[in-house]
Amino acid sequence: MTAPSFRWTESGESHLVTEESPIPEETPPLVETRGLTKVYSLGKVDVTALKNIDFSLSEGGFLGITGASGSGKSTLLNCLGALDKPSSGQIFIRGRDISGLNNEEMALYRRHSAGMIFQSFCILPAYTAKENVALPLLFSEVPKKERLARADALLDQMGLAARKEHKPNELSGGEQQRVAIARALVNNPEILLADEPTGNLDSRTSSEIVGVLSELNRRQNLTVVMVSHEEGLLREHAGEIIRLHDGEIREHIRL
Numbered sequence: 001m002t003a004p005s006f007r008w009t010e011s012g013e014s015h016l017v018t019e020e021s022p023i024p025e026e027t028p029p030l031v032e033t034r035g036l037t038k039v040y041s042l043g044k045v046d047v048t049a050l051k052n053i054d055f056s057l058s059e060g061g062f063l064g065i066t067g068a069s070g071s072g073k074s075t076l077l078n079c080l081g082a083l084d085k086p087s088s089g090q091i092f093i094r095g096r097d098i099s100g101l102n103n104e105e106m107a108l109y110r111r112h113s114a115g116m117i118f119q120s121f122c123i124l125p126a127y128t129a130k131e132n133v134a135l136p137l138l139f140s141e142v143p144k145k146e147r148l149a150r151a152d153a154l155l156d157q158m159g160l161a162a163r164k165e166h167k168p169n170e171l172s173g174g175e176q177q178r179v180a181i182a183r184a185l186v187n188n189p190e191i192l193l194a195d196e197p198t199g200n201l202d203s204r205t206s207s208e209i210v211g212v213l214s215e216l217n218r219r220q221n222l223t224v225v226m227v228s229h230e231e232g233l234l235r236e237h238a239g240e241i242i243r244l245h246d247g248e249i250r251e252h253i254r255l
């Protein structure tokens with residue numbers, strides 16, 4: 001089956017808009033990769049970061065990705081989040097291939113469909129928690145009042161009602177990561193991608209943050225993909241785990 005032609009657009013609630021609205025007969029998985037391969041060319045040397053990755057993930061799933069340093073975890077997540085492009089193979093999101101998107105379409109996909117969080121939080125030091133969360137909406141047509149209202153509600157949901165006007169250096173690591181999660185959710189993404197979100201946190205705070213992701217997954221049916229080298233942490237919450245080794249799937253564990 002060939003994927004229907006499509007584009008991401010700026011407007012509308014629906015994140016994916018088809019050119020001619022061809023709706024697949026069966027509901028496809030939220031994510032499916034086929035032969036996903038990523039080769040970085042460094043002058044004369046090629047580094048194969050991902051090799052023939054095939055997996056699918058249903059809507060509402062929680063996939064953990066683990067493996068040793070350099071095994072390709074971040075590369076895979078970055079491809080799923082359209083921060084990077086595969087060298088070959090395909091990534092289907094709801095049956096539509098995102099591997100061939102141009103840069104503008106990739107940016108729209110990142111903005112509307114994929115929320116991302118990282119080990120280093122990546123929130124802006126000069127802005128308050130609320131401003132950080134509302135920031136991705138600046139590029140949308142959402143009026144300022146609603147931008148701030150959405151940020152307010154998400155910070156409440158993250159248990160940060162009393163921290164909204166704080167700047168990142170006035171927040172703990174766990175609180176900063178909660179701000180980052182709220183920011184990742186502000187555009188109602190279809191999938192939340194987390195790259196070592198607990199890498200800079202102590203074990204108690206790590207459990208709390210994974211607990212937040214797990215709750216979003218269970219209560220709101222948000223599809224989550226989380227990279228962590230701590231397999232034990234993933235086993236507590238994920239429905240399935242992919243273990244990478246040298247860019248290949250070594251094991252796909254269903255829990």
Ligand SMILES: Nc1ncnc2c1ncn2[C@@H]1O[C@H](COP(=O)(O)OP(=O)(O)OP(=O)(O)O)[C@@H](O)[C@H]1O
Binds near residue numbers: 047048067229
């Ligand atoms: N931009 C790049 N240019 C060249 N090589 C890269 C680039 N990004 C990653 N690589 C290489 O691809 C391989 C996979 O890297 P990746 O960052 O995906 O690993 P990882 O599993 O996330 O590791 P870690 O646990 O240390 O974060 C590594 O060999 C790395 O050196």
Ligand SMILES: [Mg+2]
Binds near residue numbers: 073074075
């Ligand atoms: Mg990494």
